[in-house]
Structures are given as structure tokens and as C-alpha cells.
Amino acid sequence: MSVLTGGKLKLIQAALRLINQSRSLTSLGLRELAREAGLNPNTFYRHFKNLDEFGLQVLGYIAEDMKSGVRELRQMAESSEQASHDTVTFVYHYFLANPAATTVAVRELHGPSPLLRRALESQLDASAREMAEDIIERQLVSAVPQETIHEISRMTIRYILFRAMDYIEKPAQREAIQQETERFINRQFRGAMLDHLSQTDVENLAQKYA
Amino acid sequence: MSVLTGGKLKLIQAALRLINQSRSLTSLGLRELAREAGLNPNTFYRHFKNLDEFGLQVLGYIAEDMKSGVRELRQMAESSEQASHDTVTFVYHYFLANPAATTVAVRELHGPSPLLRRALESQLDASAREMAEDIIERQLVSAVPQETIHEISRMTIRYILFRAMDYIEKPAQREAIQQETERFINRQFRGAMLDHLSQTDVENLAQKYA
DNA sequence: CAACGGAGTAGACAGTTGTATACTTTGGTT
DNA sequence: AACCAAAGTATACAACTGTCTACTCCGTTG
Numbered sequence: 001m002s003v004l005t006g007g008k009l010k011l012i013q014a015a016l017r018l019i020n021q022s023r024s025l026t027s028l029g030l031r032e033l034a035r036e037a038g039l040n041p042n043t044f045y046r047h048f049k050n051l052d053e054f055g056l057q058v059l060g061y062i063a064e065d066m067k068s069g070v071r072e073l074r075q076m077a078e079s080s081e082q083a084s085h086d087t088v089t090f091v092y093h094y095f096l097a098n099p100a101a102t103t104v105a106v107r108e109l110h111g112p113s114p115l116l117r118r119a120l121e122s123q124l125d126a127s128a129r130e131m132a133e134d135i136i137e138r139q140l141v142s143a144v145p146q147e148t149i150h151e152i153s154r155m156t157i158r159y160i161l162f163r164a165m166d167y168i169e170k171p172a173q174r175e176a177i178q179q180e181t182e183r184f185i186n187r188q189f190r191g192a193m194l195d196h197l198s199q200t201d202v203e204n205l206a207q208k209y210a
Numbered sequence: 211m212s213v214l215t216g217g218k219l220k221l222i223q224a225a226l227r228l229i230n231q232s233r234s235l236t237s238l239g240l241r242e243l244a245r246e247a248g249l250n251p252n253t254f255y256r257h258f259k260n261l262d263e264f265g266l267q268v269l270g271y272i273a274e275d276m277k278s279g280v281r282e283l284r285q286m287a288e289s290s291e292q293a294s295h296d297t298v299t300f301v302y303h304y305f306l307a308n309p310a311a312t313t314v315a316v317r318e319l320h321g322p323s324p325l326l327r328r329a330l331e332s333q334l335d336a337s338a339r340e341m342a343e344d345i346i347e348r349q350l351v352s353a354v355p356q357e358t359i360h361e362i363s364r365m366t367i368r369y370i371l372f373r374a375m376d377y378i379e380k381p382a383q384r385e386a387i388q389q390e391t392e393r394f395i396n397r398q399f400r401g402a403m404l405d406h407l408s409q410t411d412v413e414n415l416a417q418k419y420a
Numbered sequence: 421c422a423a424c425g426g427a428g429t430a431g432a433c434a435g436t437t438g439t440a441t442a443c444t445t446t447g448g449t450t
Numbered sequence: 451a452a453c454c455a456a457a458g459t460a461t462a463c464a465a466c467t468g469t470c471t472a473c474t475c476c477g478t479t480g
Binding site: 006007039040041042043046047 | 456457458459460
């Protein structure tokens with residue numbers, strides 16, 4: 001990505017500011033943007049062809065920022081449960097520190113613009129792939145096939161994003177949301193370990209260890 | 211809910227039609243609505259005080275429709291896996307048959323209007339509660355505490371809604387999405403049966419039955 | 421039959437939007 | 451110092467928006 005000149009950056013940051021005040025990226029107007037950025041409306045055209053292109057660039061800006069955050073996530077962890085706890089803690093803190101970016105992602109993932117949707121989807125899948133490869137590499141849940149780890153990673157990423165809005169908006173529930181998310185992940189992996197058993201097998205098992 | 215007179219119904223249906231063509235409820239304009247409904251813009255004011263109230267009424271209309279659909283869901287099922295399969299099949303078919311309602315729900319659940327968000331949340335929680343009580347009543351997964359069943363139900367409802375958009379839009383992936391959702395549910399419940407075990411216990415178990 | 425109120429219409433208002441054209445300012449290169 | 455492209459500005463336009471007031475129509479009730 002090229003260096004952002006003053007006006008371009010100002011416009012993108014104005015968008016993030018407006019989105020934070022409960023707006024959606026696709027609903028932002030060109031003049032509104034320029035007003036918030038303290039620029040002349042037509043300056044917009046110097047940097048972007050239209051609002052669609054603008055949306056994509058905002059997404060790119062966010063993605064780059066998020067990438068650099070996720071890099072720090074490659075820490076050591078003794079066990080898979082430890083890893084899930086650390087990862088969940090980190091990710092939610094990242095969301096909390098970047099509410100606007102998070103809001104954009106959640107809103108536009110199912111928003112009206114197919115263009116932005118596709119872009120976001122592929123970014124989420126990339127994150128999920130990274131997460132899965134990390135889990136596989138560190139052999140955190142060796143009892144589960146790799147394809148299943150990928151699937152659970154995809155589900156988890158989406159679930160966390162889903163909960164991120166509540167996490168940001170409801171401070172009193174943050175701890176509860178985090179613990180709930182950890183249970184979600186652990187149950188998925190534990191359940192996956194039993195994928196090859198029949199239902200009656202699992203029931204017997206549950207009774208035996210009750 | 212009172213009987214809908216001609217114009218009111220026309221406006222609500224116009225909204226659903228517009229939303230189906232990739233729009234969001236909160237972004238609809240009063241004149242746009244009236245145009246689509248074939249009415250004079252001012253007729254809107256005969257039925258609604260403003261656009262916020264309109265949104266709420268659309269939500270109510272959808273909720274009522276959805277309720278009557280979910281009622282049919284109370285069928286017999288031999289096992290929990292059977293039940294999850296039946297439920298998932300039914301719910302996705304319902305979404306497919308009501309794409310506009312589904313789109314509204316997904317978009318506004320994280321949309322810019324706090325009012326609509328709260329309303330939708332409580333509707334989803336009501337559905338989750340119903341699902342959980344059904345599972346408990348029919349003793350489908352007796353090895354899991356009731357509170358956990360409620361938690362998993364809430365997660366499942368949200369997850370399904372999350373996937374509903376893809377289900378609607380990508381016919382080729384429908385079977386895959388449905389199977390993936392079933393795996394999601396079964397893993398949650400199976401994993402929850404092992405909630406009280408330590409991680410090493412689970413690992414030993416997995417090795418023993420590998 | 422008359423009166424009434426709900427439903428729908430007509431026209432007008434100020435304000436906003438995206439866009440086009442034409443202009444000025446700025447910073448860097450030769 | 452001269453030049454040039456990039457960045458930013460000014461003005462104007464048609465189209466659209468939400469809302470107001472004033473009107474007509476029509477079925478119900480008295």
C-alpha cells in the first residue's frame with residue numbers, strides 16, 4: 001500500500017470517526033465525509049473515483065492495521081485451553097482498542113454492498129487460515145484432523161466478530177462474553193475429538209464419567 | 211397486532227421488496243418507500259410517525275410471521291442428532307422462503323439503530339429460549355445442565371442467522387452449509403458433555419477411542 | 421340524510437446529495 | 451527561476467430528501 005497523503009488519510013479517518021458514532025460505511029455521503037474531514041467536497045474526487053472505491057480503501061486500511069496486530073498474537077502457550085484463553089483475550093482487546101474498524105467489519109460483512117462483502121469474507125478466511133495453521137503447527141489439538149481445525153477456526157473467527165459489538169458496547173458483560181467465547185471454542189474442539197464416535201457411544205461415555 | 215389496512219401493508223411489503231434488492235431497512239427513504247408501494251409520499255404519515263416507528267413495525271410484522279413458522283417446528287424426533295438435523299433443515303428452509311425478513315434481521319442486528327438492535331436481540335433470545343426448552347422438555351441431551359443448553363441454544367441461533375445470508379445467496383453451497391451447521395451443533399453438545407473433565411482427561415479419552 | 425374521521429392526494433418548502441467544470445495553491449524537479 | 455502535476459477550492463446544477471399545510475374521497479355511524 002502506498003503512502004497516504006494528507007487529504008486521503010483525513011477522509012478515511014473521518015469515515016472511521018463517523019462510523020464510531022453509529023453509522024455504517026455504505027451509508028456515508030461524500031459531502032458528509034468532506035465536512036467531517038474539514039475539506040472541500042470535491043477534494044474527495046482527487047483521491048477516489050467514487051464511494052465504492054472509497055469503501056474498499058477504508059477496508060484495506062483497516063485490514064493492514066489488523067494484520068500488524070494479529071502478528072503479535074504468535075506467542076507461546078502450554079496447552080490448547082491456555083492458547084484459546086490467550087487468543088480470545090488478545091482478540092477482544094484488539095477489538096476494544098479499534099472500535100471503528102470492528103464496527104465496519106461487522107456491519108459490512110452482511111451489508112448491502114456485494115463488493116465489500118466479498119472483500120471482507122476473504123480477509124476473514126485469511127485470518128481463520130492463519131489461526132488454524134498456528135494451531136496445527138503448535139500441535140495444540142493433535143487428536144483432530146486438520147480440515148476440522150480449519151472449519152472450527154472459520155466458525156470461531158465469525159463467532160468472535162459477531163460478539164465483538166456487544167463486547168465493545170456493554171462493558172459490564174465483557175468478562176462474561178470472553179468466558180462464553182472460551183467455552184465455545186473448547187466445546188468445539190472437544191466435541192470434534194468425538195466426531196468419529198456414534199451418538200450412543202458418546203452417551204455411554206458421558207454417563208460413565210458423570 | 212391490529213389488522214393491516216391497505217396502505218400500511220403496501221408500505222411494509224414495499225420495504226421487504228427493496229431490502230431483497232440489497233438494501234438495508236435503516237437506509238430506506240420515505241419517498242422511496244411510497245414510490246415502490248405506488249402511493250403518495252405523504253400517505254406514509256397516515257400510518258407512521260417517522261421512519262424509526264416504521265422500522266419497528268416492519269420488525270413486528272416479520273416476528274409475527276416467523277413465530278407462526280417456528281410453531282410448526284415442534285415435531286417428534288428420536289434422538290438429539292435427529293432433532294438437530296430436522297431443526298436445521300427446517301430453519302434454513304424457512305430463511306430461504308423468507309429472504310427479505312432474514313436479510314432485515316441479519317443487517318439490523320448489528321445495524322446503526324440501537325432501537326432496532328434491542329428489539330431484534332430480544333426476539334432472538336426468545337427463539338433461543340424456546341429452542342432450549344424444547345430440547346430440555348424432550349430430554350434430548352440429558353447429560354448437559356439446563357443453563358448450558360440455554361447457552362448453546364443462544365449461540366446456535368446466532369450462528370445460524372449468521373450463515374443464513376450465505377445459504378440464501380449461494381445455492382451451490384447450501385448442502386455444505388447445512389451439514390456444517392449440524393456439525394457445529396453436535397460438537398457443541400458433545401463438547402459440553404465433557405465440560406466437567408480436565409483437558410488431560412479428554413486427551414486420554416480421545417487417544418483411547420482413536 | 422348529515423356529519424365525521426380515517427385514508428389518500430397535491431403542491432410547496434428548505435435542505436442535502438453527487439457530480440461537472442473551472443479555477444488557485446502547493447511542493448518538488450529540472 | 452520556470453515548470454508541472456498533484457492537491458485543494460469555488461460555483462453551479464439537477465435530483466432527491468423529510469416535512470408542512472391544505473385539499474379530496476369514502477365508508478361508518480348517528
